[in-house]
Amino acid sequence: MAISADHIRTLHKYEIDILQALERLMRNYEWVPLEVLVRAVGLAESEVTFRISRLMQKGMVRYNAVPYDGYSLVFMGYDALALRTLTKKGTIQALGCMIGVGKESVVYEGLGLGCVALKFHHVGQRSFQSVRLNREYKPEQTHSPWIFTSRQSAEREFLALKTLHPVVKVPLPVDQNRHIVVMEYIPGVNLNNARVEEPEEFLDEIIGEVRKAYHLGVIHADFSEFNIMVNERGCTLIDWPQWMETDHPNADTILRRDINNILTYFLRKYQLSYDIEDTMRCVTS
Ligand SMILES: Nc1ncnc2c1ncn2[C@@H]1O[C@H](COP(=O)(O)OP(=O)(O)OP(=O)(O)O)[C@@H](O)[C@H]1O
Ligand SMILES: [Mg+2]
Structure with a gap:
């Protein structure tokens, strides 16, 4: 339900x-x-x-x-409490259709100051063990870790968006309460469902955004064609709860994995061959 x-x-x-x-x-x-x-x-x-x-x-x-x-x-019940608070604050006036559902979140369209997306972080209720290892949650002493992990996931995502916007093309962060992040609604389609006209230009644009995020101290850490929205204004990078600081000991490995995901996708779909080492250097320099 x-x-x-x-x-x-x-x-x-x-x-x-x-x-x-x-x-x-x-x-x-x-x-x-x-x-x-x-x-x-x-x-x-x-x-x-x-x-x-x-x-x-x-x-x-x-x-x-x-x-x-x-x-x-x-x-x-937790959704109801958070939605009620966001409504009372005037952040949202109406809740629309469900527009996305993932392993640990549900995304709805909503009406606020313009069209917004509401991302409900649902982390860990079914199985607390399934919380991804690279999300460094340290649940406080609580008997209900899902409340804590879901709220923390939303806080992490909201912090990333605030750090990155507007330098990096990410949705404008609007508000956050409990486990819900309210952000700008991005029209368009996920990159995996798109056929881009100028793939080389588009990949360069994506790498440019990854580079700008890196220079603000942020690595996405779950980067792929599924977390890039495409419209006539270009790309928008979404889905940030698991981001990682660039001074993290695993930063290099995680950045390499992110870049490898996107290069592999462009190679497979558009036969574009970029060298991973060159791209790593381009992002980090
Ligand atoms: N700001 C937004 N505007 C428009 N659509 C969005 C927005 N944020 C998310 N979506 C849609 O909802 C889908 C799911 O969102 P997102 O990728 O952030 O979470 P997720 O993949 O469910 O997260 P998880 O990694 O926990 O599985 C996206 O693929 C996208 O289609
Ligand atoms: Mg996603």
């Missing part, structure tokens, strides 16, 4: 109080016991159980009976 604006509009004040209390309490509990929740929200137990059942119907809260009766927030 995907989140929708209606989901949030129809939330009762008590339901929001319960979601917020669960968010806080999940630092200490994987499953929050009913009596702890009742105490935290200061409502009658019958009211809390009624509201919780509604939140469970909406897919925002989960119940667990073993080893004790407890409740936990799930991504849809």
Whole structure:
């Protein structure tokens, strides 16, 4: 089930109080016991159980009976809290269609000051072990690492966009709350779905952007044709949560992998042959 604006509009004040209390309490509990929740929200137990059942119907809260009766927030509940905050701040007015879905994120179109993209970072709820190793998360002492890792992933991506924009062609960063990054919507298609007219010029443009990012201290670290958008204005580099500082001990290896990915793609699709060492020198010099 995907989140929708209606989901949030129809939330009762008590339901929001319960979601917020669960968010806080999940630092200490994987499953929050009913009596702890009742105490935290200061409502009658019958009211809390009624509201919780509604939140469970909406897919925002989960119940667990073993080893004790407890409740936990799930991504849809966390999505609702973040969207509500972004709406109250005036960052967004409406949530549109889903435009992308990846292993660890969902991207929606939205309306803010112009057309925006909302990237929901959903990292680690299914399997915390699957969090990529090159994302250097050090979860704080918490029983719910997915809340922490998802928020941190969004913070990392937002920081990269703020560091790079407007020198490097990346989406304009608009706002971030919890695990959601709001950024400029980039029209166009992903490079893997495009056929570019002047491949050599285009590859040079991409390498130029990688170079500018490098000189601002940033390596993408998940660079490929899937993370480049193409439109009549040229390329835009997206998907930055796993970026790495250029002074990281593995920086050289990761940059080489990024460059190799894109050179391999242009060789395969457009028979363009660039030397990796020359390109590395071009980016780092
Ligand atoms: N600012 C944007 N404007 C338009 N479309 C976007 C924007 N950001 C992302 N998208 C679309 O959503 C898709 C997924 O976004 P992104 O690449 O950032 O995350 P991801 O690949 O899901 O991340 P992960 O690496 O966690 O799997 C993109 O391939 C692109 O089609
Ligand atoms: Mg991507």
